[in-house]
Structures are given as structure tokens and as C-alpha cells.
Amino acid sequence: xxxxxxxxxxxxxxxxxxxxxxxxxxxxxxxxxxxxxxxxxxxxxxxxxxxxxxxxxxxxxxxxxxxxxxxxxxxxxxxxxxxxxxxxxxxxxxxxxxxxxxxxxxxxxxxxxxxxxxxxxxxxxxxxxxxxxxxxxxxxxxxxxxxxxxxxxxxxxxxxxxxxxxxxxxxxxxxxxxxxxxxxxxxxxxxxxxxxxxxxxxxxxxxxxxxxxxxxxxxxxxxxxxxxx
Numbered sequence: 001x002x003x004x005x006x007x008x009x010x011x012x013x014x015x016x017x018x019x020x021x022x023x024x025x026x027x028x029x030x031x032x033x034x035x036x037x038x039x040x041x042x043x044x045x046x047x048x049x050x051x052x053x054x055x056x057x058x059x060x061x062x063x064x065x066x067x068x069x070x071x072x073x074x075x076x077x078x079x080x081x082x083x084x085x086x087x088x089x090x091x092x093x094x095x096x097x098x099x100x101x102x103x104x105x106x107x108x109x110x111x112x113x114x115x116x117x118x119x120x121x122x123x124x125x126x127x128x129x130x131x132x133x134x135x136x137x138x139x140x141x142x143x144x145x146x147x148x149x150x151x152x153x154x155x156x157x158x159x160x161x162x163x164x165x166x167x168x169x170x171x172x173x174x175x176x177x178x179x180x181x182x183x184x185x186x187x188x189x190x191x192x193x194x195x196x197x198x199x200x201x202x203x204x205x206x207x208x209x210x211x212x213x214x215x216x217x218x219x220x221x222x223x224x225x226x227x228x229x
Contacts, residue, residue, distance in 0.1 A: 006034040011220045019225040025214045026185045033178040033216035038069070041178060041185060044221070045163075045171045045196060046211040049204045056203055058171065059164040061142055062195040066184040067159030069177035074156050075099065075111040077120040077138070082149055086115070089153035096120060103127050109134065115144045115152045163196060171196065178216055189214075193229035 003011070010032035020028060026041075033039045049056040075093040076086035077100075086094045093099065093111055100123055102108050107130075114131060116124055116138040124131070124138065131137040138144040142162050146152050163171045175188040193212075200208050209229070215221040 007218065007220060010034060014220060014222055016223070019223055021225055022186050022189055022228055023182065025222045025224045026182050026189070028222055029214050029216050029219065030178050030182070032219040032222075035216075035218040037217075039178045039217040039219065040068070040070070040174050041176055041180075041214065041216050042172055042174050043189065043192065043224075044213045044215070045173070045193075045209060045226075047165060047169050047171065047196075047204075048207045048210050049165065049169050049201060051165055051167055051169050053203070056201045057165065058196065058199050058201065059141060059162070060195060060199050061155075061160055061162045062192055063155050064159040064161060064175065064188040065191055066176060066180065066188050068161060068174050069180060070112075070174070072113055072156055073111040074113050074115060074153050076149055076153065077114065077116040077124055078149055079117075079120070082117050082147070086149045086153060089150040090157055091115070091149075091153050097123055100124065100127055103130060109136070111136075113144065113156050114138045115146070115149055115156070117147055117149065118145055121145065161192070163192065163199075190229065193226075197229065 013032055029041055047058055073092045076091040077096055078086050079096050083094050104127055114136045128137055143152055161173055163173045165171050173192055176185045209226040212224040212226040213221040214224050
């Protein structure tokens with residue numbers, strides 16, 4: 001794969017044989033982020049679990065203390081008082097069958113996260129095939145199917161992120177933007193890693209965190225010392 005000059009120059013700043021401490025990695029990832037926009041900084045965490053086994057799934061949510069730096073558009077499927085509650089909490093879009101119809105007929109996806117009250121799940125089921133592949137289907141495990149829509153919307157707006165392993169047992173999760181102070185990025189990283197450590201399945205054997213990499217949107221990856229968490 002061919003890379004551009006900026007990427008190649010950034011790669012030269014990284015010692016591929018070194019395990020960087022979290023603070024060092026944050027400092028270096030900001031140096032290697034050379035795009036003209038405010039790049040997202042992401043962690044890629046490879047875990048010592050087998051995703052084929054239901055009892056070794058690692059999935060959860062955590063509210064980063066300093067948020068992600070991204071403005072998240074929240075859609076809430078709710079009726080009556082719960083719809084009013086969602087609007088008061090700051091949801092960007094609130095509705096029920098009308099929003100389902102809009103998504104069906106217009107293929108509209110002008111939102112980032114879906115929240116729903118349990119009574120709406122039957123209605124939303126009509127568009128599950130549209131929401132599911134985009135990772136937008138409300139799910140109790142991620143806290144997006146709930147009667148407490150105020151808490152759900154406020155947490156998402158405050159910087160709630162979901163971590164979930166893929167088929168290769170790797171979880172990818174943002175921890176902020178390159179414009180963030182170093183200390184805030186380190187704190188976000190610590191909170192995320194604490195949550196992932198607590199989510200370790202009882203059946204997982206051997207080394208739990210096998211490798212940990214940090215990268216910006218357009219920059220090269222940096223290997224982080226996972227023993228620091």
C-alpha cells in the first residue's frame with residue numbers, strides 16, 4: 001500500500017520496536033497528525049478472547065470524562081411524555097412511526113445514535129435491516145433501549161462511547177481529538193481502559209490485553225505499553 005509524503009514523514013518519528021508509555025504516545029500521536037482538520041485519536045485494543053464464544057464477548061459503554069470532541073446527533077424513538085422528555089434532554093430528532101417512515105422512504109440517516117423506549121421496538125423492527133448494518137439499531141446492552149431517555153441522551157451528548165470486539169477480537173474506540181490537551185487524552189484513555197479491564201470475561205485465559213495501538217485519523221499507529229493500565 002502506497003502512503004503519501006506526510007504519512008511517510010510521520011512514520012519516521014515512530015520507533016516501531018518501542019512500547020510507548022501513555023503520555024509519550026499521546027504526545028507522539030499529536031506530532032504525527034498532519035492533516036488540515038482536527039483528527040480523531042483512536043485506540044485499537046486486541047484482546048485475548050475468542051469472539052466465537054458467547055461467554056467471551058467484550059462489549060459495553062463508558063462516558064469519557066472529556067468527551068470525544070464530536071458533536072453527536074441523537075435520534076429518539078418515543079411517544080407522549082417520553083418524547084417530551086427526550087426533547088427537553090437535548091435530543092436532535094424525536095418521533096415514532098413518522099421517523100420510521102422517513103428512514104424507510106427517504107433512506108435518511110442524518111443522525112449518529114438511536115435511542116428508543118422499549119414499547120417502540122416493535123415499530124422500529126420494520127427498519128432493523130436498515131439500522132443494523134450501520135450500527136444504529138437500539139440495543140439494551142449499549143443502554144440505548146431504556147425508559148430513562150433523559151439519562152441516555154445526556155450521557156451520549158457528554159461523550160459516551162461504546163466498545164465492542166470485532167471478529168478478530170479487536171475493539172476500536174475514539175478517545176478525543178488532536179486539539180485536546182494531552183492530559184485530557186490520557187485521562188480519557190485511562191477511563192476507557194479501566195472499563196475494558198473490568199469487562200474481562202471470567203472464561204478468558206492467559207493475557208487479556210494482547211496489544212494496544214494508538215493512531216490519529218490519517219496518521220500511523222503507535223504501540224502503547226498496555227501494562228500501564
